[in-house]
Amino acid sequence: MGKLLTFILLGLVFASTAESRDYKSCKQKIPYSAINCRKHIAYLTDFGGKGDGIASNTAAFKAAFHNLSKVASDGGALLVVPPGKWLTGSFNLASHFTLYIHQKAVILASQDELDYPLIDPLPPYGSGREAPGKRFSSLIVGTNLTDVVVTGGNGTIDGQGEIWWKKFKAKKLKHTRPYLIEILHSTHVQISDLTLTNSPSWHVHPTYCTNVIIERLTILAPIDVPNTDGINPDSCTDTRIRDSYVISGDDCIAVKSGWDQYGIKYGKPTQRLSIRDFTCISPDSAVIALGSEMSGGIRDVRAEGIRALNSQSGVRIKTGVGRGGYVKDIYVRDVEMDTMKYVFWMNGDYGSHPDPGFDPKALPEITNINYRDMVAKNVKIVGALSGIKGDAFTNICMSNVTVAEEEKDGGSLFGKEKETKLPWNCTDVRGVSSKVTPKACPELVEKEVDCAFPTDTLAIDKVKLNQCFVNV
Protein backbone atom coordinates (compact mmCIF):
# COMPACT_ATOMS: atom_id res chain seq x y z
CA MET A 1 0.00 0.00 0.00
CA GLY A 2 2.79 2.40 1.05
CA LYS A 3 4.79 1.42 -2.01
CA LEU A 4 1.83 1.87 -4.28
CA LEU A 5 1.13 5.33 -2.85
CA THR A 6 4.81 6.36 -3.32
CA PHE A 7 4.61 5.04 -6.86
CA ILE A 8 1.48 7.03 -7.59
CA LEU A 9 2.91 10.20 -6.00
CA LEU A 10 6.14 9.84 -7.98
CA GLY A 11 4.09 9.32 -11.11
CA LEU A 12 2.13 12.48 -10.38
CA VAL A 13 5.34 14.45 -9.85
CA PHE A 14 6.77 13.18 -13.13
CA ALA A 15 3.56 13.80 -15.01
CA SER A 16 3.26 17.37 -13.74
CA THR A 17 6.88 18.31 -14.50
CA ALA A 18 6.57 16.79 -17.96
CA GLU A 19 3.37 18.76 -18.44
CA SER A 20 4.85 22.07 -17.30
CA ARG A 21 7.95 21.52 -19.46
CA ASP A 22 5.68 20.87 -22.40
CA TYR A 23 3.58 23.93 -21.62
CA LYS A 24 6.64 26.19 -21.50
CA SER A 25 8.03 24.91 -24.76
CA CYS A 26 4.63 25.46 -26.34
CA LYS A 27 2.95 28.77 -26.87
CA GLN A 28 0.92 30.23 -24.02
CA LYS A 29 -2.69 31.22 -24.21
CA ILE A 30 -2.86 34.88 -23.20
CA PRO A 31 -5.99 36.99 -22.73
CA TYR A 32 -6.39 40.38 -24.36
CA SER A 33 -9.25 42.85 -24.73
CA ALA A 34 -10.66 43.77 -28.12
CA ILE A 35 -13.75 45.03 -29.92
CA ASN A 36 -13.78 41.67 -31.76
CA CYS A 37 -11.94 38.36 -31.36
CA ARG A 38 -10.66 36.68 -34.56
CA LYS A 39 -11.11 33.21 -36.01
CA HIS A 40 -7.76 32.95 -37.82
CA ILE A 41 -4.29 33.46 -36.39
CA ALA A 42 -0.91 33.76 -38.08
CA TYR A 43 2.62 34.75 -37.05
CA LEU A 44 4.86 37.23 -38.83
CA THR A 45 7.43 34.42 -39.13
CA ASP A 46 4.93 32.49 -41.33
CA PHE A 47 5.54 35.14 -43.96
CA GLY A 48 9.33 35.19 -43.78
CA GLY A 49 9.61 37.71 -40.93
CA LYS A 50 12.95 37.94 -39.09
CA GLY A 51 13.13 39.43 -35.61
CA ASP A 52 16.85 40.15 -35.52
CA GLY A 53 16.60 43.94 -35.63
CA ILE A 54 18.54 44.03 -38.91
CA ALA A 55 16.50 42.34 -41.65
CA SER A 56 13.63 44.37 -43.13
CA ASN A 57 10.16 42.98 -42.47
CA THR A 58 8.27 45.34 -44.80
CA ALA A 59 7.70 42.53 -47.33
CA ALA A 60 6.67 40.08 -44.59
CA PHE A 61 4.06 42.52 -43.24
CA LYS A 62 2.75 43.15 -46.76
CA ALA A 63 2.54 39.42 -47.53
CA ALA A 64 0.76 38.83 -44.22
CA PHE A 65 -1.89 41.49 -44.86
CA HIS A 66 -2.38 40.32 -48.42
CA ASN A 67 -2.90 36.77 -47.22
CA LEU A 68 -5.00 37.53 -44.14
CA SER A 69 -7.33 40.03 -45.78
CA LYS A 70 -8.73 37.01 -47.68
CA VAL A 71 -10.35 35.78 -44.46
CA ALA A 72 -11.80 39.17 -43.51
CA SER A 73 -15.34 37.94 -44.17
CA ASP A 74 -14.66 34.58 -42.49
CA GLY A 75 -14.22 35.69 -38.88
CA GLY A 76 -11.19 37.91 -39.51
CA ALA A 77 -7.54 37.34 -38.66
CA LEU A 78 -4.95 38.20 -36.08
CA LEU A 79 -1.27 38.57 -36.88
CA VAL A 80 1.16 38.01 -34.00
CA VAL A 81 4.44 39.89 -33.91
CA PRO A 82 6.43 37.44 -31.75
CA PRO A 83 9.26 38.26 -29.30
CA GLY A 84 12.16 39.90 -31.14
CA LYS A 85 13.07 43.16 -32.89
CA TRP A 86 11.26 43.62 -36.17
CA LEU A 87 12.62 46.35 -38.40
CA THR A 88 10.12 47.60 -40.99
CA GLY A 89 9.11 50.43 -43.27
CA SER A 90 5.56 51.68 -43.72
CA PHE A 91 2.81 49.05 -44.08
CA ASN A 92 -0.99 48.97 -44.35
CA LEU A 93 -3.51 47.31 -42.06
CA ALA A 94 -6.68 45.49 -43.21
CA SER A 95 -10.36 45.28 -42.18
CA HIS A 96 -11.59 42.75 -39.60
CA PHE A 97 -8.01 42.47 -38.55
CA THR A 98 -5.91 42.57 -35.37
CA LEU A 99 -2.20 43.29 -35.20
CA TYR A 100 -0.98 41.81 -31.89
CA ILE A 101 2.44 42.84 -30.65
CA HIS A 102 3.88 40.45 -28.07
CA GLN A 103 5.04 41.84 -24.74
CA LYS A 104 8.65 41.11 -25.71
CA ALA A 105 8.33 42.29 -29.31
CA VAL A 106 9.56 45.63 -30.61
CA ILE A 107 8.59 46.95 -34.03
CA LEU A 108 11.48 49.16 -35.10
CA ALA A 109 10.70 51.85 -37.68
CA SER A 110 13.14 52.03 -40.56
CA GLN A 111 15.22 55.21 -40.66
CA ASP A 112 15.35 55.18 -44.47
CA GLU A 113 13.11 57.79 -46.11
CA LEU A 114 12.59 55.41 -49.06
CA ASP A 115 10.68 53.05 -46.76
CA TYR A 116 7.89 55.66 -46.42
CA PRO A 117 6.14 56.08 -49.81
CA LEU A 118 5.11 59.64 -50.62
CA ILE A 119 1.37 60.35 -50.51
CA ASP A 120 -0.84 63.39 -51.02
CA PRO A 121 -1.32 65.88 -48.17
CA LEU A 122 -4.59 65.72 -46.25
CA PRO A 123 -7.09 68.04 -48.00
CA PRO A 124 -7.99 70.06 -44.84
CA TYR A 125 -4.30 70.95 -44.44
CA GLY A 126 -3.93 72.62 -47.83
CA SER A 127 -0.62 71.99 -49.51
CA GLY A 128 0.88 70.26 -46.46
CA ARG A 129 1.76 70.79 -42.81
CA GLU A 130 5.55 70.91 -42.71
CA ALA A 131 6.39 71.28 -46.39
CA PRO A 132 4.33 71.88 -49.51
CA GLY A 133 3.47 68.86 -51.66
CA LYS A 134 3.57 65.17 -50.86
CA ARG A 135 4.10 63.80 -47.35
CA PHE A 136 5.69 60.61 -46.08
CA SER A 137 3.32 57.70 -45.31
CA SER A 138 3.09 56.84 -41.64
CA LEU A 139 4.73 53.69 -40.27
CA ILE A 140 1.45 51.87 -39.64
CA VAL A 141 -1.36 52.99 -41.93
CA GLY A 142 -5.04 52.10 -42.11
CA THR A 143 -7.25 53.61 -44.84
CA ASN A 144 -10.98 53.05 -45.40
CA LEU A 145 -11.16 50.13 -42.98
CA THR A 146 -13.76 48.77 -40.67
CA ASP A 147 -13.04 46.81 -37.49
CA VAL A 148 -9.27 47.18 -37.11
CA VAL A 149 -7.27 46.60 -33.92
CA VAL A 150 -3.65 47.35 -33.07
CA THR A 151 -2.92 45.89 -29.66
CA GLY A 152 -0.59 43.63 -27.71
CA GLY A 153 0.67 42.69 -24.31
CA ASN A 154 2.20 46.15 -23.95
CA GLY A 155 4.60 45.39 -26.83
CA THR A 156 6.55 48.30 -28.27
CA ILE A 157 6.53 50.30 -31.48
CA ASP A 158 9.73 52.37 -31.64
CA GLY A 159 9.72 55.13 -34.26
CA GLN A 160 13.53 55.61 -33.98
CA GLY A 161 12.80 59.27 -34.64
CA GLU A 162 16.25 60.81 -33.88
CA ILE A 163 17.25 61.01 -37.51
CA TRP A 164 13.93 62.67 -38.48
CA TRP A 165 14.11 65.19 -35.61
CA LYS A 166 17.65 66.15 -36.66
CA LYS A 167 16.75 66.55 -40.32
CA PHE A 168 13.60 68.51 -39.41
CA LYS A 169 15.54 70.92 -37.19
CA ALA A 170 18.20 71.34 -39.88
CA LYS A 171 15.39 72.00 -42.44
CA LYS A 172 16.66 69.09 -44.52
CA LEU A 173 13.30 67.40 -45.08
CA LYS A 174 11.42 68.06 -48.31
CA HIS A 175 8.17 66.51 -47.04
CA THR A 176 6.01 66.33 -43.91
CA ARG A 177 7.35 63.69 -41.49
CA PRO A 178 5.66 60.28 -41.00
CA TYR A 179 3.45 59.63 -37.99
CA LEU A 180 3.76 56.39 -36.06
CA ILE A 181 0.16 55.18 -36.52
CA GLU A 182 -2.32 56.91 -38.84
CA ILE A 183 -5.82 55.55 -39.41
CA LEU A 184 -7.90 57.39 -42.04
CA HIS A 185 -11.59 57.16 -43.02
CA SER A 186 -12.15 54.11 -40.82
CA THR A 187 -14.74 52.94 -38.37
CA HIS A 188 -14.50 50.66 -35.31
CA VAL A 189 -10.86 51.27 -34.57
CA GLN A 190 -8.97 50.15 -31.45
CA ILE A 191 -5.40 51.04 -30.49
CA SER A 192 -4.53 49.72 -27.06
CA ASP A 193 -2.11 47.99 -24.68
CA LEU A 194 1.07 49.20 -26.31
CA THR A 195 4.15 51.26 -25.62
CA LEU A 196 4.78 53.77 -28.41
CA THR A 197 8.02 55.63 -28.44
CA ASN A 198 10.18 58.10 -30.39
CA SER A 199 7.84 58.76 -33.30
CA PRO A 200 9.35 60.92 -36.09
CA SER A 201 6.37 63.22 -35.39
CA TRP A 202 2.89 62.56 -33.88
CA HIS A 203 2.37 59.11 -32.36
CA VAL A 204 -1.30 58.31 -32.96
CA HIS A 205 -3.35 60.13 -35.62
CA PRO A 206 -6.93 58.90 -36.12
CA THR A 207 -8.36 61.04 -38.92
CA TYR A 208 -11.93 61.13 -40.38
CA CYS A 209 -12.75 58.08 -38.23
CA THR A 210 -15.78 57.08 -36.21
CA ASN A 211 -15.92 54.83 -33.15
CA VAL A 212 -12.33 54.97 -32.03
CA ILE A 213 -11.08 53.37 -28.80
CA ILE A 214 -7.62 54.30 -27.53
CA GLU A 215 -6.69 52.68 -24.23
CA ARG A 216 -3.76 51.73 -22.05
CA LEU A 217 -1.12 53.35 -24.18
CA THR A 218 2.23 54.43 -22.78
CA ILE A 219 3.73 57.02 -25.11
CA LEU A 220 7.28 58.13 -24.43
CA ALA A 221 9.32 60.71 -26.35
CA PRO A 222 12.18 62.96 -25.24
CA ILE A 223 10.81 66.27 -23.93
CA ASP A 224 13.09 68.35 -26.15
CA VAL A 225 12.23 67.04 -29.64
CA PRO A 226 9.85 68.65 -32.14
CA ASN A 227 6.14 67.79 -32.59
CA THR A 228 6.12 64.37 -30.96
CA ASP A 229 2.46 64.80 -29.90
CA GLY A 230 0.90 61.81 -28.17
CA ILE A 231 -2.61 61.33 -29.54
CA ASN A 232 -4.18 63.63 -32.17
CA PRO A 233 -7.86 62.94 -32.91
CA ASP A 234 -8.48 64.80 -36.16
CA SER A 235 -12.01 65.26 -37.59
CA CYS A 236 -13.20 62.13 -35.75
CA THR A 237 -16.64 61.38 -34.30
CA ASP A 238 -17.08 59.21 -31.18
CA THR A 239 -13.63 58.66 -29.74
CA ARG A 240 -12.59 57.56 -26.28
CA ILE A 241 -9.13 57.83 -24.79
CA ARG A 242 -8.63 56.11 -21.46
CA ASP A 243 -5.98 54.96 -19.00
CA SER A 244 -3.07 56.32 -20.94
CA TYR A 245 0.19 58.00 -20.06
CA VAL A 246 2.15 60.36 -22.27
CA ILE A 247 5.54 62.06 -21.88
CA SER A 248 6.15 64.24 -24.88
CA GLY A 249 8.05 67.09 -26.50
CA ASP A 250 4.71 68.50 -27.65
CA ASP A 251 1.01 68.27 -26.67
CA CYS A 252 0.04 65.00 -24.95
CA ILE A 253 -3.32 65.15 -26.75
CA ALA A 254 -4.01 67.63 -29.57
CA VAL A 255 -7.56 67.76 -30.90
CA LYS A 256 -7.71 68.97 -34.50
CA SER A 257 -10.01 69.44 -37.52
CA GLY A 258 -8.19 71.19 -40.36
CA TRP A 259 -6.42 74.42 -41.15
CA ASP A 260 -7.91 77.77 -42.23
CA GLN A 261 -9.66 77.94 -45.65
CA TYR A 262 -8.88 74.27 -46.36
CA GLY A 263 -10.31 73.03 -43.08
CA ILE A 264 -13.36 75.32 -43.41
CA LYS A 265 -14.04 73.89 -46.87
CA TYR A 266 -13.59 70.26 -45.75
CA GLY A 267 -15.84 71.01 -42.77
CA LYS A 268 -15.41 67.84 -40.73
CA PRO A 269 -15.48 68.42 -36.96
CA THR A 270 -14.02 66.41 -34.11
CA GLN A 271 -17.00 65.66 -31.91
CA ARG A 272 -18.02 63.45 -29.01
CA LEU A 273 -14.54 62.90 -27.65
CA SER A 274 -14.24 61.40 -24.17
CA ILE A 275 -10.93 61.45 -22.30
CA ARG A 276 -10.65 59.70 -18.92
CA ASP A 277 -7.85 58.77 -16.59
CA PHE A 278 -5.08 60.35 -18.52
CA THR A 279 -1.63 61.36 -17.26
CA CYS A 280 0.68 63.80 -19.02
CA ILE A 281 4.15 65.27 -18.75
CA SER A 282 4.71 67.98 -21.36
CA PRO A 283 7.10 70.73 -20.22
CA ASP A 284 6.79 72.64 -23.50
CA SER A 285 3.16 72.09 -24.38
CA ALA A 286 -0.37 71.31 -23.29
CA VAL A 287 -1.93 68.36 -21.55
CA ILE A 288 -4.84 68.68 -23.99
CA ALA A 289 -4.69 71.25 -26.79
CA LEU A 290 -7.85 72.18 -28.68
CA GLY A 291 -6.45 73.45 -32.00
CA SER A 292 -4.68 75.23 -33.29
CA GLU A 293 -6.03 73.60 -36.47
CA MET A 294 -9.75 73.59 -35.59
CA SER A 295 -11.33 75.01 -38.75
CA GLY A 296 -13.74 72.07 -39.17
CA GLY A 297 -14.91 72.63 -35.58
CA ILE A 298 -14.42 70.89 -32.21
CA ARG A 299 -17.45 70.18 -30.06
CA ASP A 300 -18.56 68.01 -27.18
CA VAL A 301 -15.26 67.11 -25.57
CA ARG A 302 -15.40 65.62 -22.07
CA ALA A 303 -12.20 65.24 -20.09
CA GLU A 304 -12.01 63.92 -16.53
CA GLY A 305 -9.50 62.22 -14.27
CA ILE A 306 -6.65 64.21 -15.75
CA ARG A 307 -3.26 64.23 -14.00
CA ALA A 308 -0.49 66.53 -15.14
CA LEU A 309 3.06 66.92 -13.98
CA ASN A 310 5.65 69.41 -15.14
CA SER A 311 3.60 70.67 -18.07
CA GLN A 312 3.34 74.04 -19.75
CA SER A 313 -0.48 74.26 -19.68
CA GLY A 314 -3.64 72.30 -18.97
CA VAL A 315 -6.60 72.14 -21.35
CA ARG A 316 -5.58 74.88 -23.75
CA ILE A 317 -7.42 76.57 -26.63
CA LYS A 318 -5.34 77.73 -29.60
CA THR A 319 -6.91 79.59 -32.51
CA GLY A 320 -6.76 82.79 -34.53
CA VAL A 321 -8.20 85.04 -37.18
CA GLY A 322 -8.66 83.06 -40.43
CA ARG A 323 -9.36 79.75 -38.71
CA GLY A 324 -13.16 79.99 -38.77
CA GLY A 325 -14.81 76.91 -37.25
CA TYR A 326 -15.59 76.63 -33.54
CA VAL A 327 -14.55 75.16 -30.21
CA LYS A 328 -17.67 74.69 -28.12
CA ASP A 329 -19.29 72.51 -25.48
CA ILE A 330 -16.04 71.59 -23.77
CA TYR A 331 -16.29 70.01 -20.30
CA VAL A 332 -13.36 69.39 -17.99
CA ARG A 333 -13.45 68.09 -14.40
CA ASP A 334 -11.36 66.28 -11.82
CA VAL A 335 -7.95 67.61 -12.75
CA GLU A 336 -4.83 67.47 -10.58
CA MET A 337 -1.75 69.38 -11.63
CA ASP A 338 1.71 69.74 -10.16
CA THR A 339 4.33 72.11 -11.54
CA MET A 340 2.72 74.06 -14.34
CA LYS A 341 3.52 77.26 -16.19
CA TYR A 342 -0.17 77.96 -16.89
CA VAL A 343 -3.27 76.30 -15.48
CA PHE A 344 -5.62 78.05 -17.93
CA TRP A 345 -4.35 79.26 -21.28
CA MET A 346 -6.34 80.44 -24.29
CA ASN A 347 -4.85 82.13 -27.32
CA GLY A 348 -6.88 83.91 -29.98
CA ASP A 349 -3.69 85.10 -31.64
CA TYR A 350 -2.02 81.79 -32.38
CA GLY A 351 -1.02 82.72 -35.97
CA SER A 352 0.45 79.92 -38.07
CA HIS A 353 -1.32 79.86 -41.45
CA PRO A 354 -0.96 77.37 -44.32
CA ASP A 355 -0.50 80.27 -46.77
CA PRO A 356 -1.48 83.94 -47.10
CA GLY A 357 -4.80 82.92 -48.72
CA PHE A 358 -6.68 82.69 -45.43
CA ASP A 359 -9.86 84.76 -44.98
CA PRO A 360 -9.29 87.48 -42.34
CA LYS A 361 -13.07 87.58 -41.81
CA ALA A 362 -13.18 83.87 -40.88
CA LEU A 363 -13.42 84.21 -37.10
CA PRO A 364 -13.65 81.16 -34.84
CA GLU A 365 -16.54 80.79 -32.40
CA ILE A 366 -15.26 79.84 -28.95
CA THR A 367 -18.06 79.27 -26.45
CA ASN A 368 -19.35 77.12 -23.58
CA ILE A 369 -16.02 76.08 -22.11
CA ASN A 370 -16.37 74.54 -18.62
CA TYR A 371 -13.75 73.71 -16.02
CA ARG A 372 -14.54 72.38 -12.53
CA ASP A 373 -13.04 70.51 -9.57
CA MET A 374 -9.40 71.25 -10.17
CA VAL A 375 -6.38 71.53 -7.91
CA ALA A 376 -2.99 72.74 -9.02
CA LYS A 377 0.21 73.48 -7.16
CA ASN A 378 3.58 74.93 -7.97
CA VAL A 379 2.07 77.14 -10.66
CA LYS A 380 3.60 80.23 -12.33
CA ILE A 381 0.56 81.78 -14.04
CA VAL A 382 -3.02 80.92 -13.11
CA GLY A 383 -4.88 82.14 -16.17
CA ALA A 384 -3.85 83.85 -19.40
CA LEU A 385 -7.00 84.08 -21.47
CA SER A 386 -6.87 86.15 -24.64
CA GLY A 387 -9.79 86.05 -27.03
CA ILE A 388 -10.03 87.91 -30.31
CA LYS A 389 -10.88 91.62 -30.47
CA GLY A 390 -14.47 91.87 -31.76
CA ASP A 391 -14.84 88.09 -31.38
CA ALA A 392 -14.77 87.44 -27.66
CA PHE A 393 -14.61 83.89 -26.26
CA THR A 394 -17.90 83.51 -24.38
CA ASN A 395 -19.61 81.39 -21.74
CA ILE A 396 -16.40 80.38 -20.04
CA CYS A 397 -17.12 78.82 -16.66
CA MET A 398 -14.74 77.87 -13.85
CA SER A 399 -15.83 76.46 -10.50
CA ASN A 400 -14.15 74.81 -7.51
CA VAL A 401 -10.62 75.49 -8.64
CA THR A 402 -7.72 75.85 -6.18
CA VAL A 403 -4.33 76.94 -7.41
CA ALA A 404 -1.24 77.27 -5.22
CA GLU A 405 1.76 79.40 -5.98
CA GLU A 406 5.07 78.24 -7.33
CA GLU A 407 7.11 76.71 -4.54
CA LYS A 408 10.32 78.51 -3.67
CA ASP A 409 13.25 76.28 -2.63
CA GLY A 410 12.29 74.29 0.38
CA GLY A 411 8.60 74.49 -0.37
CA SER A 412 6.03 76.69 1.31
CA LEU A 413 6.47 77.99 4.85
CA PHE A 414 5.11 75.77 7.62
CA GLY A 415 3.26 73.67 5.05
CA LYS A 416 0.87 76.57 4.50
CA GLU A 417 0.65 77.52 0.87
CA LYS A 418 0.81 81.24 0.19
CA GLU A 419 -1.57 82.79 -2.30
CA THR A 420 -0.06 83.21 -5.72
CA LYS A 421 0.95 86.77 -6.50
CA LEU A 422 0.89 86.22 -10.23
CA PRO A 423 -2.15 87.78 -11.82
CA TRP A 424 -4.70 86.53 -14.16
CA ASN A 425 -4.58 88.25 -17.52
CA CYS A 426 -7.87 88.21 -19.42
CA THR A 427 -8.78 90.08 -22.60
CA ASP A 428 -11.78 89.59 -24.92
CA VAL A 429 -13.25 86.76 -22.85
CA ARG A 430 -16.52 86.56 -20.91
CA GLY A 431 -17.93 84.13 -18.42
CA VAL A 432 -18.42 83.26 -14.77
CA SER A 433 -16.39 81.89 -11.89
CA SER A 434 -17.25 80.33 -8.56
CA LYS A 435 -14.98 79.26 -5.70
CA VAL A 436 -11.86 79.94 -7.70
CA THR A 437 -8.69 80.58 -5.68
CA PRO A 438 -6.95 82.87 -6.34
CA LYS A 439 -9.94 84.96 -7.41
CA ALA A 440 -10.42 84.94 -11.19
CA CYS A 441 -10.09 88.00 -13.43
CA PRO A 442 -13.13 90.34 -13.44
CA GLU A 443 -14.11 89.17 -16.95
CA LEU A 444 -15.21 85.92 -15.28
CA VAL A 445 -17.95 87.37 -13.09
CA GLU A 446 -18.27 85.81 -9.66
CA LYS A 447 -21.50 83.89 -9.35
CA GLU A 448 -22.68 80.93 -7.25
CA VAL A 449 -22.52 78.16 -9.86
CA ASP A 450 -21.29 74.63 -10.53
CA CYS A 451 -20.00 74.54 -14.08
CA ALA A 452 -21.70 72.02 -16.35
CA PHE A 453 -20.57 68.50 -17.07
CA PRO A 454 -22.97 66.34 -19.11
CA THR A 455 -24.92 63.74 -17.16
CA ASP A 456 -25.54 61.43 -20.12
CA THR A 457 -22.95 58.84 -21.21
CA LEU A 458 -21.61 58.83 -24.76
CA ALA A 459 -22.25 55.65 -26.76
CA ILE A 460 -18.50 55.19 -27.25
CA ASP A 461 -18.06 55.17 -23.45
CA LYS A 462 -20.56 52.30 -23.17
CA VAL A 463 -18.70 49.99 -25.58
CA LYS A 464 -17.43 46.94 -23.68
CA LEU A 465 -14.40 45.11 -24.99
CA ASN A 466 -14.52 41.31 -25.36
CA GLN A 467 -12.01 39.10 -23.65
CA CYS A 468 -10.19 37.22 -26.39
CA PHE A 469 -7.26 34.79 -26.25
CA VAL A 470 -4.14 34.50 -28.33
CA ASN A 471 -1.48 31.78 -28.44
CA VAL A 472 1.85 33.52 -28.18
Ligand SMILES: *[C@@H]1O[C@H](CO)[C@@H](O)[C@H](O)[C@H]1NC(C)=O
Ligand atom coordinates in the same frame (compact mmCIF):
# COMPACT_ATOMS: atom_id res chain seq x y z
C1 LIG B 1 -2.16 32.19 -47.25
O1 LIG B 1 -3.52 31.87 -47.33
C2 LIG B 1 -3.84 30.62 -47.88
C3 LIG B 1 -5.35 30.47 -47.90
O2 LIG B 1 -5.92 31.45 -48.67
C4 LIG B 1 -3.18 29.51 -47.11
O3 LIG B 1 -3.46 28.27 -47.68
C5 LIG B 1 -1.68 29.75 -47.03
O4 LIG B 1 -1.06 28.80 -46.23
C6 LIG B 1 -1.37 31.13 -46.52
N1 LIG B 1 0.04 31.41 -46.59
C7 LIG B 1 0.81 31.52 -45.52
C8 LIG B 1 2.27 31.78 -45.77
O5 LIG B 1 0.39 31.40 -44.40
Ligand SMILES: *[C@@H]1O[C@H](CO)[C@@H](O)[C@H](O)[C@H]1NC(C)=O
Ligand atom coordinates in the same frame (compact mmCIF):
# COMPACT_ATOMS: atom_id res chain seq x y z
C1 LIG C 1 -11.07 56.26 -48.93
O1 LIG C 1 -12.32 56.88 -48.80
C2 LIG C 1 -12.32 58.25 -49.13
C3 LIG C 1 -13.63 58.86 -48.72
O2 LIG C 1 -14.70 58.01 -49.00
C4 LIG C 1 -12.00 58.38 -50.61
O3 LIG C 1 -11.98 59.72 -50.98
C5 LIG C 1 -10.64 57.75 -50.90
O4 LIG C 1 -10.37 57.74 -52.27
C6 LIG C 1 -10.56 56.33 -50.36
N1 LIG C 1 -9.15 55.93 -50.39
C7 LIG C 1 -8.77 54.70 -50.71
C8 LIG C 1 -7.30 54.44 -50.67
O5 LIG C 1 -9.55 53.81 -50.99
Ligand SMILES: *[C@@H]1O[C@H](CO)[C@@H](O)[C@H](O)[C@H]1NC(C)=O
Ligand atom coordinates in the same frame (compact mmCIF):
# COMPACT_ATOMS: atom_id res chain seq x y z
C1 LIG D 1 4.18 49.15 -20.49
O1 LIG D 1 5.56 49.33 -20.69
C2 LIG D 1 6.04 50.63 -20.31
C3 LIG D 1 7.47 50.76 -20.77
O2 LIG D 1 8.25 49.72 -20.27
C4 LIG D 1 5.86 50.78 -18.80
O3 LIG D 1 6.33 52.06 -18.41
C5 LIG D 1 4.38 50.66 -18.49
O4 LIG D 1 4.17 50.71 -17.11
C6 LIG D 1 3.84 49.33 -19.03
N1 LIG D 1 2.40 49.33 -18.88
C7 LIG D 1 1.71 48.28 -18.47
C8 LIG D 1 0.24 48.44 -18.39
O5 LIG D 1 2.26 47.23 -18.15
Ligand SMILES: *[C@@H]1O[C@H](CO)[C@@H](O)[C@H](O)[C@H]1NC(C)=O
Ligand atom coordinates in the same frame (compact mmCIF):
# COMPACT_ATOMS: atom_id res chain seq x y z
C1 LIG E 1 -13.88 70.32 -5.49
O1 LIG E 1 -12.85 69.68 -6.24
C2 LIG E 1 -12.18 68.65 -5.57
C3 LIG E 1 -11.13 68.08 -6.51
O2 LIG E 1 -10.35 69.05 -7.01
C4 LIG E 1 -13.14 67.56 -5.18
O3 LIG E 1 -12.45 66.57 -4.42
C5 LIG E 1 -14.28 68.13 -4.36
O4 LIG E 1 -15.24 67.12 -4.13
C6 LIG E 1 -14.94 69.28 -5.12
N1 LIG E 1 -15.94 69.90 -4.31
C7 LIG E 1 -17.21 69.97 -4.65
C8 LIG E 1 -18.11 70.67 -3.71
O5 LIG E 1 -17.62 69.51 -5.71
Ligand SMILES: *[C@@H]1O[C@H](CO)[C@@H](O)[C@H](O)[C@H]1NC(C)=O
Ligand atom coordinates in the same frame (compact mmCIF):
# COMPACT_ATOMS: atom_id res chain seq x y z
C1 LIG F 1 -2.03 90.35 -21.07
O1 LIG F 1 -2.51 89.81 -22.29
C2 LIG F 1 -2.44 90.70 -23.38
C3 LIG F 1 -3.16 90.05 -24.55
O2 LIG F 1 -2.65 88.77 -24.80
C4 LIG F 1 -0.99 91.03 -23.66
O3 LIG F 1 -0.89 91.93 -24.75
C5 LIG F 1 -0.35 91.64 -22.42
O4 LIG F 1 1.02 91.82 -22.62
C6 LIG F 1 -0.55 90.75 -21.21
N1 LIG F 1 -0.10 91.40 -20.02
C7 LIG F 1 0.77 90.87 -19.15
C8 LIG F 1 1.10 91.69 -17.94
O5 LIG F 1 1.28 89.76 -19.33
